[in-house]
Amino acid sequence: MVVDRSWEITSGVPAARPVRAARMVLAVRGPGGPAVIVLDADSDTFATVPGLPAHLAPETVSLSDDGARLVCTARQDDGAGPPRVVLHTLATGERQEFVSDDYLRAALSPDGDRLAVLADLSDGPGIPGVGDEVAGVVLIDTGTGGRRTLWAAEGYWEEASISWSPDGQRLAATYLTLDDVLITVVLDLSGKETASFPERVALPGPHSVWASERELIVYPEPDDESPLIAIDVPTGAERRFTRRSYDGYLAISAGRVVRPGSAPGRLVTADLDDGDERPFLAVDPQVTIEALDIVA
Incomplete structure (x- = not known):
């Protein structure tokens, strides 16, 4: 597992090359500009x-479950026009693109057949209290390009998070209601809202949310301490962990959280109670990490 050892990226951004598949992806911004780095x-x-x-949104970068494809959103190559969801095959550079004015973030299903896309379905200008503000989830068939709106609710994608359960049968998404309450909802593939958890927020990385087919890892909002919480989706029962460091969570994998360490350019892992801290990733020269997704 990636989180079982420590890693180093030295002497700047690694050389660009194709890989068959990746175990981890980082979108970074450093002295040389933005880059997307994978662990072969x-x-x-x-x-x-x-x-x-050229106009990739770094915060939207993630991987397919098999690590063979990169998922992101991007503006058109001239920087204008509507955003597009991009599936990029790491081995060949082949791209699939799905264009819409509404697309904000996407996650690929475990079988690779469907994209779940966060969509802004609003009629208004995106300003709270102005116009008809609607957050939605759109499913796209990656083979045919066919799409359908799976679910919609009044609100905004203030905290953009979308993730598939490991069996590909459910989705979790976090959105902001018109009353300024952050909610994580669980949807089945018919679009039915099977669970709703107010003031519970999922991390943006699609592989950081589901601990199993029935358990979510989230954090409370608002809450200055923001400890992690495990929610049993069928019952709603919660297990709250502890927190000793108040640096932001970056990812969760194999029961460990990744977060900034005490030194610049250093990441650490810890258990969900924020104990058993270990070095994870050192980047030199220092960069800003815009997204981190771990699949194995």
Whole structure:
């Protein structure tokens, strides 16, 4: 597992090259500008992904479950026009693109057949209290390009999070209601809202949310201490962990959280109670991490 050891990226951004599959992806911004870096699943070395869109939104970067494809949103190559969801095959550079004015963030299903896309379905200008503000989830068939609106509710994507359960049968998404309450909802593939958890927020990385087919890992909002919480989705029962550090959560994998360490450019892992801290990733020269997704 990626979180079982420590890693280093030294001497700047790694060389760009294709890889068959990746175990981890980082979207970073450093002295040389933005870059998307993957951990090669075959060699356990880092590589920069070549040939990505010029106007990629780094905070939206994630991986498919098999690590073979990168998922992101991006503006058109000239920086204008509507956003597009991009599926980028790491080995070949082949792209699939799905364009809409409404798309904000996407996650690929475990079988790779469907994209779940956070969509702004509002008629208004996106200003709270002005116009008809609607947050939605759209499903896209990656084979045919067919799409349908799965679910919609009055509100905004203030905290953008969308993730598939490991069995591909449910989705979790976090949105902000018109009353300024952050809610994480669980949807089945018919669009039925099977659970709703007010003041519970999921991390943006799609592989950081579901601990199992029935358990979510979230954090409370508002709450200055923001300890992690495990929710049993069928019953709503909660287990609250403890927190010793108040640096932001970046990712969760295999029962461990990734967060900034005490030194610049250093990440650490800890258990969900914020104990058993271990070095995880050192980046030199220092960069800002815009997104982190771990699949293995």
